Amino acid sequence: MYTNMEFNELIHSVGRAYSSAVKEDYPIKLPSCETIKSLVATVLKNNYFEFNDRYFVQKIGASMGSKCSPEICDIRAFEVLNEVIEKFKYKNKILFYGRYRDDAFIIAHSSREESKCANGKVDLQKIIPDHSLLTWEITLKFSQSNKNAAQPKNNRKTKTKYDIKNIPEDWLSSESALNDIDIIIQNLEFSNVTQDKINNMYDAFVNVIKTEMSTKLSSKVIVLSDGVNN
Numbered sequence: 001m002y003t004n005m006e007f008n009e010l011i012h013s014v015g016r017a018y019s020s021a022v023k024e025d026y027p028i029k030l031p032s033c034e035t036i037k038s039l040v041a042t043v044l045k046n047n048y049f050e051f052n053d054r055y056f057v058q059k060i061g062a063s064m065g066s067k068c069s070p071e072i073c074d075i076r077a078f079e080v081l082n083e084v085i086e087k088f089k090y091k092n093k094i095l096f097y098g099r100y101r102d103d104a105f106i107i108a109h110s111s112r113e114e115s116k117c118a119n120g121k122v123d124l125q126k127i128i129p130d131h132s133l134l135t136w137e138i139t140l141k142f143s144q145s146n147k148n149a150a151q152p153k154n155n156r157k158t159k160t161k162y163d164i165k166n167i168p169e170d171w172l173s174s175e176s177a178l179n180d181i182d183i184i185i186q187n188l189e190f191s192n193v194t195q196d197k198i199n200n201m202y203d204a205f206v207n208v209i210k211t212e213m214s215t216k217l218s219s220k221v222i223v224l225s226d227g228v229n230n
Contacts, residue, residue, distance in 0.1 A: 002069050003061035005076055013076040014040045043068055046054065070101075077102045096185050107185065131162050158222045162217040172212055180208045 007055045023030055047063040049056055062069035081104050085091050090108040098105045172178070184205050187197070213219075 005061050006043050010072050011037050011040050017075045159222050160219050161222050162213050162219045168216050
């Protein structure tokens with residue numbers, strides 16, 4: 001994120017944020033907005049680095065490692081995500097919105113009627129993206145003395161692959177699933193959040209999804225080899 005933002009958009013974002021700040025909250029006289037923008041421009045446009053005995057100047061983005069880069073880019077990322085939300089079809093039905101740096105997590109409510117196509121059917125292919133994950137493990141064994149020996153064929157593992165192209169209409173609509181998600185949202189909103197608690201809440205949400213997948217989606221078992229036999 002840092003190195004992909006234009007200088008001008010970062011400078012003007014900081015200027016807009018500074019202009020909207022409540023100056024009365026500070027007991028000292030604050031510099032002008034133009035002064036702040038000039039300082040930000042100085043920081044952004046004067047980053048030099050050396051590589052292979054040659055010197056380069058950074059022409060785009062905030063420098064990685066600079067102490068002010070996270071704050072400068074945070075301001076711009078906040079604006080960008082707000083612009084995205086303003087264009088979001090269900091922006092008035094957002095139940096939870098969380099952001100860290102340039103990552104955002106949004107839970108919004110919409111009815112089946114709002115998701116229907118012209119023919120009156122729910123187009124699940126359009127509203128539910130295919131983020132299926134196929135994982136595998138590879139074990140490589142190198143042995144000079146046994147390099148020509150036959151490899152064992154019993155070191156195999158299995159993975160379950162779900163058919164997410166045919167999501168049922170009662171997906172995540174059971175009372176237990178909705179209650180579990182409500183509890184997770186409440187914990188996010190009202191708990192004293194630490195990284196461990198966030199990890200636990202994420203695990204809880206994943207378990208809700210896994211339960212729904214196991215009970216409502218058709219699946220098949222894929223046999224994964226050890227990298228020698230496939």
